Amino acid sequence: MHGLRSRRQLSMVRALWQARDELARRRDIAPGRVLPDAAIVSAVQADPKSEGALLELPVFRGRANRKLVTTWFGALVRGRELPEDQLPPHSRPGDGPPPVNRWADRDPDAAARLKAARAALAQVSEQWSVPVENVLSPDLVRRLMWAPPRPADAAAVAEALRAGGAREWQVELTCDLLTEAIAG
Known part of the structure; x- marks a missing residue:
């Protein structure tokens, strides 16, 4: 994710992340088994404009992701079309404990x-x-x-x-x- 800089890209990552998390919770499996983190970053970097373009990415060519292409592409569209005032910030202030x-x-x-x-x-x-x-x-x-x-x-x-x-x-x-x- 360190290569993703724009708030729009972060919005797309968040939308894919949430879609993946929801699916993983329903199936009660680890989110990374539904869609690897690298696939999320790859999809956002490629910024496909159609489901077909998304399926051209190597990690989305598998049978499982072909079945879920509407879910993944829909998440990308939601992130891409989010109004400017709802985009996530570039970074969040640390709210956790110290190292x-x-x-x-x-x-x-x-x-x-x-x-x-x-x-x-x-x-x-x-x-x-x-x-x-x-x-x-x-x-x-x-x-x-x-x-x-x-x-x-x-x-x-x-x-x-x-x-x-x-x-x-x-x-x-x-x-x-x-x-x-x-x-x-």
């Missing part, structure tokens, strides 16, 4: 919470033979450990996980261990 390597100096308690959470999530990852980033988004874990909910009880942690985009199975699998990590 992890600075946590120990800035907030030692948060660093300890993150260390405990990561260890617990690694155990769950190993137990279920699932990559730790599939158990729970690393960004969500960092945000939760940097600024835990108050009170830091299981209900508040579960709500924070849901608000951060965790699926219900992820909440059920990780809520208690994250609540323990926060409690110290």
Whole structure:
């Protein structure tokens, strides 16, 4: 995405991203398996003016994407035709925690919470033979450990996980261990 500079291109990326995410949620599979990130960038860079032109791009030649060409092209059109005042900004101000390597100096308690959470999530990852980033988004874990909910009880942690985009199975699998990590 670093090669995409215009707000219009960012709008097209967002529209494709949202279409892909909606389809992935309905199918309950990883979004990257529906349409790779590289395909999104490739489509926006090519800026095809028809479904046929989109199908000419290498990543869209497969049978699965041929079936979904109307979905993908429709998303590109929505992004391309979005009014100027609704286009996304070039960059968003950082709203997340600082880099992890600075946590120990800035907030030692948060660093300890993150260390405990990561260890617990690694155990769950190993137990279920699932990559730790599939158990729970690393960004969500960092945000939760940097600024835990108050009170830091299981209900508040579960709500924070849901608000951060965790699926219900992820909440059920990780809520208690994250609540323990926060409690110290």
